[in-house]
Amino acid sequence: MPKVLISDKMDPKAAEIFRARGIEVDEITGKTPDELKAIIGQYDGLAIRSATKVTKDILSAATNLKVVGRAGIGVDNVDIPAASAQGVVVMNTPFGNSITTAEHAIALMFALARQLPEADASTQAGKWEKNRFMGVELTSKTLGLIGAGNIGSIVADRARGLRMKVIAYDPFLTPERAVELGIEKVTLDDLLARADFITLHTPLTDQTRNILSRENLAKTRKGVRIINCARGGLIDEAALKDGLDSGHIGGAALDVFVTEPAKESPLFGTPGFVSTPHLGASTTEAQVNVAIQVAEQMADFLVSGGVTNALNMPSLSAEEAPKLKPYMALAEKLGSLVGQLAHDALGGIAIEVEGAAAQLNLKPISGAVLAGLMRVHSDTVNMVNAPFLAKERGLDVREVRHDREGDYHTLVRVTVDTQEGPKSVAGTLFGNAAPRLVELFGIKVEADLQGDMLYVVNEDAPGFIGRLGQTLGEAGVNIGTFHLGRRNAGGEAVLLLSVDQPVPEPLLWQLCNLPGVKKVKALRF
Structure with a gap:
């Protein structure tokens, strides 16, 4: 038992x-x-x-x-x-706890709009400051959602019931899903410029950390009110304090903090600030x-043996697992690669298999691709819930089998639709076991995807590799492996380098400024 x-x-x-x-x-x-x-x-x-x-x-x-x-x-x-x-x-x-968290965000929005905590404290102190607390209506105001997944979509539904106009920034939200939700999909800058209220509904990842940075808070319209019931760390708390003090930010309500339990904070006592002790999920x-x-x-x-909502295991039967395991490792790496390099404004994704891969169960392979792709924006995504999350955001997922014989005995190709057009990566299995990248955005590149890596796009010209190696060497960064591909002689070239440690941000900027460099991106697998 x-x-x-x-x-x-x-x-x-x-x-x-x-x-x-x-x-x-x-x-x-x-x-x-x-x-x-x-x-x-x-x-x-x-x-x-x-x-x-x-x-x-x-x-x-x-x-x-x-x-x-x-x-x-x-x-x-x-x-x-x-x-x-x-x-x-x-x-x-x-x-x-999606409904509970969404309702708490709405409650905090009301609290900010009508200054309920301050009015309550004043009245219970024996004052009757009716003229002091002049609130605003929510009706006809613009609500900006940062994140339109499960919780964000519930907030949108409730806000529309309050006759608010809802706009949303979410790279995985398709125009079709936005229409279904009755909201307008916008860029982050557009949301910051237009929203009267901003609520955050996104996990804390490297891409979302301080998404409301000092720079982005300065882009908001004067008097904006901000609510965060998602994760501490999404907002620069010091910059939020300065914005409240200056009057640029009209109010802020936080249920989550960078450090919890938040026994002290510079925000405490600031006029226009409301806080609760991480109560988003606290209902019976x-x-x-x-x-x-x-x-x-x-x-x-x-x-x-059933598996649901596992963060580190796919939904697989005992018979399928041994055959699918190396393909799923390849698929997740390809999804992670394209997610790290082309993660904004995705309209759809195609997962194609040919050769030996075409004879297998495609669902776990597809789930692995989506998990790798969406992990860039979510710390809870996995091969089990990734397809659901993709569907929830209206991401068009196409699965294609090819019976044709190609250059490789087995091949998995991942293509994402972006504003710049389709972008594709492809990989195979070396020795039927080891995942290997063979094509990157139309350029033939063979590489292992593992650990910390650098992706560099540059002009194909003599001396560039030497300058790159010298810059990394002078910074104490050791190159493990080096993979090079190019479209044609003297044209655009791509480098994938594995390095022994993460490359710090200042060094990335230094590499970006090397002659001939078009793009530099740190990757992690």
């Missing part, structure tokens, strides 16, 4: 579901890391919320652990690479939903 530990306070329905499925369950909360480490070895499953930290040290003692289930979205408290290395599946419940209904979902998902996995 499988055995599960619930280590954080969770709705009782979770334990009921485990027991109904024949799983032994212990509810032991509040353990210190050392105490948890001492007992974790006897459990097959661990159900958590945000309090338990599943570290590498804890996992090293979890000799029987097969699955960790997070009742909620964020998995910052789980060392996913360590869990993967140990063969532990990590699951979350990305959609259990949401807590019940995520508890039920995580228990059902973990029970399915422990009893029948």
Whole structure:
């Protein structure tokens, strides 16, 4: 009989579901890391919320652990690479608290519009400052969504019910999906210039970190009100404070902070600032939903091997897995490559297979491509939920099999539709096992995609490679492998270099300024 530990306070329905499925369950909360480490070895499953930290040290003692289930979205408290290395599946419940979080964003928007916290404090202090609190109507105002996924689309629906005009910035939102939602898709700069209210609904990634930077906050219209119930780190908090003090920003409401718990902040006490202690998912209904979902998902996995919302494992049958594993590794790398190089304003994606790959189940390969592609913008995407997220954003996904014989015994090609036209990458398996890039945006380039890499587009001219190598060498960056391709002699050339450590931003700018360089991009696989 499988055995599960619930280590954080969770709705009782979770334990009921485990027991109904024949799983032994212990509810032991509040353990210190050392105490948890001492007992974790006897459990097959661990159900958590945000309090338990599943570290590498804890996992090293979890000799029987097969699955960790997070009742909620964020998995910052789980060392996913360590869990993967140990063969532990990590699951979350990305959609259990969507409505609750969306409603909290709407509530904070009302609080800002009508200065409710300040008015409440004033009135309860025995004052009657009716003329002091002059609010604004939401009707006819423009709401700018940064992120139009599951939660963002719910906010859009509620805002339209309030007769607001809704515009959205989301690279994965297609024009067709925008029409379906009744919103207008815009660029980030356009949103900043037009929005009366801005709400954020995007994960925290390298691309979204400080998306409301000091520079971008300066682009907003005077009097804008900003709400963040998504992730701390999306807004430059110091710049937000300055904007409130200057009067350029009319109000801000944060449910999340860069550092949590936020016991102190320069924003506290600032006029026009409203804060809550990460309450986005804090409703009775949401807590019940995520508890039920995580228990059902973990029970399915422990009893029948079913996998749902796993962050480090695809949905595969036992028979398909050995054949598909190398293809999925190739597919994810190709998706990650095109996602890092051509991630803005995607209209559609085509996943083509030929040769041996055309005889396999295409769904896991397609899911792996989408996971690699969308991971650039989401820290919770995986091969299981990536197709759903793509569909939710209206991304047109085309799967194509070719019976033809090509130059390679097996080939996977990924083509994305961008504003600049289609961009395509292709790869094969070396020795039927090792993923290998063979084509990049129409240029023949053979390369392994792994670790930290540099992508360089330059004019094909004598001496360039020497200058590039010298610049990297003087900065102490060692080149591991070097892959070169070009369209024609003297034309556009492409370099893919693996390096032994991440290339710092100042060095990237230095490389950009080398003669003949058109583009430089740091990649990570």
